[in-house]
Amino acid sequence: MQAVRAREIQPREVVGELGRRGQPLVLAEQQVxxxxxxxxxxxxxxxxxxxxxxxxxxxxxxSLALALLAGCxxxxxxxxxxxxxxxxxxxxxxxxxxxxxxLLVDVPVPDQWSTAVAAALDGMDAVLVELPRSLxxxxxxxxxxxxxxxxxxxxxxxxxx
Numbered sequence: 001m002q003a004v005r006a007r008e009i010q011p012r013e014v015v016g017e018l019g020r021r022g023q024p025l026v027l028a029e030q031q032v033x034x035x036x037x038x039x040x041x042x043x044x045x046x047x048x049x050x051x052x053x054x055x056x057x058x059x060x061x062x063s064l065a066l067a068l069l070a071g072c073x074x075x076x077x078x079x080x081x082x083x084x085x086x087x088x089x090x091x092x093x094x095x096x097x098x099x100x101x102x103l104l105v106d107v108p109v110p111d112q113w114s115t116a117v118a119a120a121l122d123g124m125d126a127v128l129v130e131l132p133r134s135l136x137x138x139x140x141x142x143x144x145x146x147x148x149x150x151x152x153x154x155x156x157x158x159x160x161x
Contacts, residue, residue, distance in 0.1 A: 033072040033125060033157055036096060048072065048126065050155040053148075062087070063095060065159045069126055070096030072157075077125035082116050083107045084130045084161065114143040117158075121150050126157040 032047035040046040048054065048068070056064045062084065069079050074096065080103040081087055093099050103124065108116040110132045120127045151158055 031155075033077055034075045035068060035071040036074075039068055039071070048157045048159075050125075050157055051152045053151070053158045053160055055160040061161050063091065065128055065161050066092045066097050067095045069128060069159060070098075072126055073098035073101040077101065078103065078123070079126045079128060080105055080120035080124040081128045082120055082130075083113060083132065084128065114147055117147060118150050121147070121154045121156045121158075124156060126159060128159045128161065130161045 031050050032045045033050065034047050035043065054068070056062075056068070073079055078101050079097070082105040085107055087104070089099060089102075092102065103120070105116055105120060113132050117127060117129055
């Protein structure tokens with residue numbers, strides 16, 4: 001039986017490893033999720049700034065949100081759609097969204113909506129959400145603050161329809 005010889009660790013290696021472990025989860029050049037060229041001139045950072053909420057309104061709001069997120073899925077980012085009833089996957093694909101990078105979360109009951117969104121923020125680069133009517137009428141401020149904090153910490157983007 002051969003004895004395994006321990007490798008001597010150099011101080012420079014230890015410092016290098018500690019430096020890699022101390023890096024932020026999102027590097028400075030990754031602070032913005034890319035969008036398609038059609039949207040670059042419309043956004044202040046030519047993309048979707050991580051840690052922010054973007055809202056689309058009116059007729060075609062869902063289509064606009066899907067088209068806005070298409071660029072980041074083409075670049076390899078993951079998107080979760082939480083609580084969007086009747087989301088047309090064929091239409092989403094036609095708008096350029098990479099369907100293999102889309103996670104669908106069923107419409108949660110209002111009491112579990114913020115938990116579902118928080119879970120999506122933990123693992124996704126962007127979260128597309130539809131606010132339940134019960135919360136849209138002036139819901140719970142503490143839940144909104146908790147979600148905003150998680151959004152900033154995780155560096156995701158929320159697109160609210």
